[in-house]
Amino acid sequence: MSQEAWNQVDDYIVDTLLTADPVLDAALADSAAAGLPAINVAPNQGKLLMLLAQMAGARRILEIGTLGGYSTIWLARALPAGGRLVTLEYAPNHAEVARRNLARAGFAEQVEVKVGAALDILPGLQGPFDFIFIDADKPNNPNYLSWAMRLSRPGTVIVCDNVIRDGAVVKKNSGDDNVEGARAAFSFIGGEKRLDGTAIQTVGAKGYDGFAIAIVE
Numbered sequence: 192m193s194q195e196a197w198n199q200v201d202d203y204i205v206d207t208l209l210t211a212d213p214v215l216d217a218a219l220a221d222s223a224a225a226g227l228p229a230i231n232v233a234p235n236q237g238k239l240l241m242l243l244a245q246m247a248g249a250r251r252i253l254e255i256g257t258l259g260g261y262s263t264i265w266l267a268r269a270l271p272a273g274g275r276l277v278t279l280e281y282a283p284n285h286a287e288v289a290r291r292n293l294a295r296a297g298f299a300e301q302v303e304v305k306v307g308a309a310l311d312i313l314p315g316l317q318g319p320f321d322f323i324f325i326d327a328d329k330p331n332n333p334n335y336l337s338w339a340m341r342l343s344r345p346g347t348v349i350v351c352d353n354v355i356r357d358g359a360v361v362k363k364n365s366g367d368d369n370v371e372g373a374r375a376a377f378s379f380i381g382g383e384k385r386l387d388g389t390a391i392q393t394v395g396a397k398g399y400d401g402f403a404i405a406i407v408e
């Protein structure tokens with residue numbers, strides 16, 4: 192199977208299961224215009240995040256790695272009235288674009304974009320969160336998972352993105368910090384008694400990668 196086939200199937204999924212979404216299209220267009228890299232989740236993956244957060248009944252969501260707020264908008268759509276989302280972003284220009292995109296999507300009040308290194312911000316957050324999405328600098332995955340444990344409760348769902356990395360995750364001593372970060376996420380989830388997790392390989396418009404997903408027990 193080729194990237195072209197994966198793209199066609201992603202298009203099919205979007206055409207059949209997702210509705211036209213000018214707000215999300217505008218978020219991507221404005222992110223691109225501002226020079227942000229197109230490393231957001233794909234639309235069908237964004238919808239998956241929304242559905243998972245809804246299934247978890249999430250009222251408080253934490254996201255680590257905002258970029259232009261694309262996945263943030265999907266996650267915020269899962270919130271009930273009165274629900275809150277906090278998203279952490281290192282780059283001030285990414286955060287600025289995200290705030291504009293979130294405001295246009297109607298989430299200026301419900302979503303707080305905090306700017307800085309996530310490891311500096313996390314100690315000041317008040318848990319528990321019901322759903323935590325980790326999608327920032329991959330070498331810090333185990334640190335983020337460790338904070339996710341501290342900011343969670345039994346039943347919290349944790350999703351960690353980009354843990355397959357073109358299949359390179361199986362390579363020991365890959366020499367690639369991002370691959371090591373993916374492997375560290377697996378080690379953390381597999382070694383943490385209070386977590387029950389699995390991972391899903393994905394192919395599509397964003398290539399070959401995958402999510403780890405876990406629940407706090």
Ligand SMILES: C[S@@+](CC[C@H](N)C(=O)[O-])C[C@H]1O[C@@H](n2cnc3c(N)ncnc32)[C@H](O)[C@@H]1O
Nearest residue numbers: 231232256258261262280281308309326327328
């Ligand atoms: C893959 S992008 C996030 C994509 C976004 N979740 C989406 O799907 O739309 C990763 C983001 O994490 C941010 N980032 C990198 N290192 C960080 C850190 N130490 N703390 C907070 N954010 C960080 C990057 O600036 C980038 O915007």
